[in-house]
Amino acid sequence: MECFPRILTPENKILMLKSIVIEREVLPFSHKPHDHCESGAVSNLFNFYGLQLSEPMVFGLGAGLYFAHISFIKVMDAPIVSYRYLPGSVFKHAAKTLGIEIGMESFRSKAKAQAVLDEKIKENIPVGLLTDMYYLEYMPEMFRFHFNAHNLVVYGKKSEKYYISDSILEMPVMLNEEQLMKARFSKGVFSPKGKIYWINKIPENLNLKIAIKNSIHTVCKRMSGQRFPWAGYKGMQNLAKNIAGYPIKYKEEKANALLLNIVRMQEIVGTGGSGFRTIYANFLKESAGILNSKELEVFAKRMFVISDEWRNFALLAAKSAKKKTISKEESFKNVSDALYAIADQERIFFIELNNLELN
Amino acid sequence: MDIPSDLFFLFIIRMDDQMLSSVLDEEDTYMDLSAADFAALMKQKIEFHKSLGDTTLLALPGTFDRATKSAYSFMGNKSKESFGIVIEVNDKKELLSISEAKDFVFDEFPFNIDSF
Numbered sequence: 001m002e003c004f005p006r007i008l009t010p011e012n013k014i015l016m017l018k019s020i021v022i023e024r025e026v027l028p029f030s031h032k033p034h035d036h037c038e039s040g041a042v043s044n045l046f047n048f049y050g051l052q053l054s055e056p057m058v059f060g061l062g063a064g065l066y067f068a069h070i071s072f073i074k075v076m077d078a079p080i081v082s083y084r085y086l087p088g089s090v091f092k093h094a095a096k097t098l099g100i101e102i103g104m105e106s107f108r109s110k111a112k113a114q115a116v117l118d119e120k121i122k123e124n125i126p127v128g129l130l131t132d133m134y135y136l137e138y139m140p141e142m143f144r145f146h147f148n149a150h151n152l153v154v155y156g157k158k159s160e161k162y163y164i165s166d167s168i169l170e171m172p173v174m175l176n177e178e179q180l181m182k183a184r185f186s187k188g189v190f191s192p193k194g195k196i197y198w199i200n201k202i203p204e205n206l207n208l209k210i211a212i213k214n215s216i217h218t219v220c221k222r223m224s225g226q227r228f229p230w231a232g233y234k235g236m237q238n239l240a241k242n243i244a245g246y247p248i249k250y251k252e253e254k255a256n257a258l259l260l261n262i263v264r265m266q267e268i269v270g271t272g273g274s275g276f277r278t279i280y281a282n283f284l285k286e287s288a289g290i291l292n293s294k295e296l297e298v299f300a301k302r303m304f305v306i307s308d309e310w311r312n313f314a315l316l317a318a319k320s321a322k323k324k325t326i327s328k329e330e331s332f333k334n335v336s337d338a339l340y341a342i343a344d345q346e347r348i349f350f351i352e353l354n355n356l357e358l359n
Numbered sequence: 360m361d362i363p364s365d366l367f368f369l370f371i372i373r374m375d376d377q378m379l380s381s382v383l384d385e386e387d388t389y390m391d392l393s394a395a396d397f398a399a400l401m402k403q404k405i406e407f408h409k410s411l412g413d414t415t416l417l418a419l420p421g422t423f424d425r426a427t428k429s430a431y432s433f434m435g436n437k438s439k440e441s442f443g444i445v446i447e448v449n450d451k452k453e454l455l456s457i458s459e460a461k462d463f464v465f466d467e468f469p470f471n472i473d474s475f
Contacts, residue, residue, distance in 0.1 A: 140418060140419065140420050140431065141420070142364070142365075142368060142418065142420075142431060142448060142452060143365075143368075143418070145365075170415075170417060170436055260363055260366065260382075263366065264363070264365065264366060267366075267369075267370075267375075267378060268365065268366065268369045273373075273375075314378065314381075315377060315378065315381050318366075318378065318381035318382050319381050322381070322382060322383065322384055322385065323385065324385070324386060
């Protein structure tokens, strides 16, 4: 938003935008494509108010990095493997740690959900929405599948069609009321319930340095903590144990499918590669510059190495699922061993990062 | 073809030749090429697009075989050059064929593709 170089409160900005909006009919919302839908949507929303934060910075401030393997909850017939924290948490944590006032609402009534959305658009407030990708008809058919935690930004409406900034796309798109309603009220795990979020007020003097330190601390606690056996490094160890058992427990086809699903979750689902580790390494690198910390720069480099290890793990897992020439027990054991090694690396990494004094 | 189609598509979109190669069936053939030769061809095409400044490939629907068949092909996000590979999928999103169909035509795009 080169026209508005300083951070503005939404109220001030709305006044400044009024004349522009009359001319253009929709807000001059700057759409930028990103790797991950939530941190991309939030980065674009922040940027709208003049708060220029990169996608990795938003993801890091949102304490988005995580690992969870919950074998007793299944999505698409496979146990949950997640490389990030809960949907919606990036926006909430980033806003909270920066002192940004936000609004957020879920609905039972579709009519109420649309009324609130239209009201916000009328007030020239761009909003984030949670949706099911399957109903987003601007997506080519091939890429439409049920995923209830897809974030996008709505920033205008004309002739019953909404202007949408979906940060995984190269350009803004449009969607009609009926299609958007279906996407907002889909059923299933993590049903979006018409969830909508927006920014109320950005403080004039926000403290990025403190926010960075808080967010790093949150991730370290979650990743190295002992609380849940399915989370952090323990979750990785748990998954590693399960992988070694897949060829014994399941038929070959099912075992291969489970392994490929891990690759899918890690490399495909908006992670930017290596299960969000590459994005997080970039956050640490950017933060090292802001905090002027050589030590943190070293941690960023270490996270890039870990990110490469995750990529090697995905390559090994995909090849093991496809390879027919060696025994499944042997190849799955190799994949399992690779994951145990990464779990150990991350355990040490987050304990040491948590102990780092950041000024 | 026993390849997970979503992974196959998305590794092309991401221009990730290494991961793309990892999901090929080593005993299968693709466009009459062995898995290794096909992987080398894909790498060559991806390198070409990188040299044009593309950072991702856009997967877009279209038709080929004198507009009788629907399929997907790819276009560089900066160069707008065609990737030259056409992929057919069925209703279950399983891969049916991979070809270099020369007469592939992208569907009309509802937005100005040159404006992004």
